[in-house]
Amino acid sequence: MVDFGGWEMPQQYTSIRDEHFAVRKVAGLFDVSHMGRFRIAGGSSLDFLQHLVTNDLGPLVHGQAQYNLLCNEGGGIIDDLVVYRGSEGFFAVVNASNRERDLKWMQEQAPPGIEIEDRTFELGLLAFQGPRAQELLPAEGLEDLPYFGFRGGDVAGIHALISRTGYTGEDGFELFINSDRVGEVWDAILERGQEAGVLPAGLGARDATRLEAALRLWGNDMDETVNPYEAGLGWTVKLGKGSFIGSDALQKIKAEGPRRTLIGLKTEAGNIARHGAAVMSGGKRAGVITSGTHSFFLGYPIALAMVEAGTFRVGDRVVVEVRGREAPAEVVKLPFYRGSARSAASPTRS
Amino acid sequence: MADRRYTKTHEWVTVDGKHATIGITDFAQSQLGDVVFLELPSSGRKLTARETFGVVESVKAASDLYSPVAGRITEVNEKLASRPELINSDPYGEGWILKLDLAGDLPPDLLDETDYKKVTEASAH
Structure with a gap:
């Protein structure tokens, strides 16, 4: 077990090699409950989030998620996150190592009426990733769930928020489940997938797959000294959506070239x-x-x-x-x- | 194995007369994770006890290898070049690293099984 952002997590369950191949060939199951999870609600939560993040949340409909960045005034990357738009407000998934800092940052920027709630410890988060993830997940009716779409549903008979997202470059799902039931879902997915070659996968396989897919890791590939254009994430910066934290600096960086x-x-x-x-x-x-x-x-x-x-x-x-x-x-x-x-x-x- | 001795840096050595075989411990391989490469010396090189003789590279990190004993290398495990994972799957058997002809006495600070276990328990978390 290794320490990762204050969480004790396995580098591998069996072998990084085997787990890595399972994700690429079949599917692997990651416990990513360490990721920070916030609920953001209240009257003007859309405007508030638009002011915080670089991407444009405007076009998102209920049941859609979006990759995003939090930048400081200078355009440096505070964190990367996925923002989910639900019918009762927004959800944000942030890096474990930045959870407390992000929460504080968001609270400092929040106008009255915005509620930001840290749900990290009430919800477990599993990532089931691989080319056969949809076929092997014990859940129905996910064929038409688009990439970066999410909806409520049952996984192995237990209620979950099912999101077609991930950090491996493979098709797959991230499952938000109440902490007291997440263990049952973990066991059910592994049992159902055992014959096909599904394996539990640790941090080693997670790092290898995300790196092969060139998905950036905050703290390694970017931090507050790096701007989105340098990180190759300029596509997440929507300068046309109106002013947001860092937009002036980012405008200038874009004009001059990184x-x-x-x-x-x-x-x-x-x-x-x-x-x-x-x-x-x-x-x-x-x-x-x-x-x-x-x-x-x-x-x-x-x-x-x-x-x-x-x-x-x-x-x-x-x-x-x-x-x-x-x-x-x-x-x-x-x-x-x-x-x-x-x-x-x-x-x-x- | 009663006659296997250990170092605080997680190498092991077995001795048969003047001949020694060395490798890294099961604890070491489990801490390193999947080994992907070993940088090893050639036969004939003389090593002193605790001398660095190579590097084991895993997905997680590169770690130096230290010789538990003094001697001249007679054989390097050639299989490790194409199958470094033998270090993980069989650290005390097929995953051996070097064979040496011993020079002089064994260093007095080699650990027995019981004392080595204490070392691993102290560094595991």
């Missing part, structure tokens, strides 16, 4: 470039590795690096620091792997 950019790197077997390692080109430091792992599925190590914008193109050769020595790397296209998810982003992606 100074840095995230790129994908591939290295030779055994050369895992870790977070913080240097990226070199022509004998000079050109950037830093933000995330790196060995991809069992692809068969080689992969990494994301934050480098000076406009310096590298796909196919370029660079040098990365591995275990204190220099190792060759190749710039590759992102994502490293495109799974069964129907779209890399929410339906409102422009």
Whole structure:
């Protein structure tokens, strides 16, 4: 077990390799109950959230979710989150390590009449992810649930909020279930999927699959010193929706063009470039590795690096620091792997 | 195994006359997670006790390997190059790392099973 944002979580249940393959080939079940979950309601909650986040929540109908960013006044990324629009207000799912900070930030910005409630400890959250997730989930009638759509329903006879979202690049579902029943749903999904090869999957498989899909991890690939354009998340910034926190700064950054950019790197077997390692080109430091792992599925190590914008193109050769020595790397296209998810982003992606 | 001895850095060694076999412990492999690569020395190299002789790289982290004993390397487990996962699946058997011809006496600070267990219990959480 490892400490992750204050939660004790398994790196693997059996083997990262097996769990990773289960997610890519069949489906894997993650316990992501550590993620922060807030309910945001009250008269002007739409206006309030529009002021907080970068994406445009306006077009969202009830039962739709959207990938979003919280930025500070300077345009730095406070956190990334998924915002759900329900019939009785909004729901936000944030990173575990940022839960308390995000809650405080939201409360500080909230006008009177807005209720922000931390539901993290009342609701469990499971992620069932993989190309066969829909077929193997013990629930009915999900064929027409669109990517980034959600609805109430029963999973193994227990009430859940079922959302077609995830963090692996595969099709799949995230299930919000009352904490006292979540264990039963966990067991039922594993039992139903056992024969097909469904496995419980830990943090190791989660990190590998999200990195293959080039999904950014807050704290690794971005933080308050990084803006959305540098993180390759400019598509979540809707400057046309009106003023919001950070919009002035982001307007300027967009006009001038970002100074840095995230790129994908591939290295030779055994050369895992870790977070913080240097990226070199022509004998000079050109950037830093933000995330790196060995991809069992692809068969080689992969990494994301934050480098000076406009310096590298796909196919370029660079040098990365591995275990204190220099190792060759190749710039590759992102994502490293495109799974069964129907779209890399929410339906409102422009 | 009664004659297996351990280090605080989670290597093990078995000794048969002048010949020693070394690897990393089951506790070490479980803490590292899936091993993806080993950087190992060549046969013939001489090692002193506690000298770094290689690196084991797992999905989680790269960790140095320390020799529990002094000696000259006679054999490196070639299978690990293509099947590093043997470290995880069979750390005391097929996942052995080096064989050495011992030089001198065994270091006095090697741990027996009981004392090593205390070390792992103290560092596990």
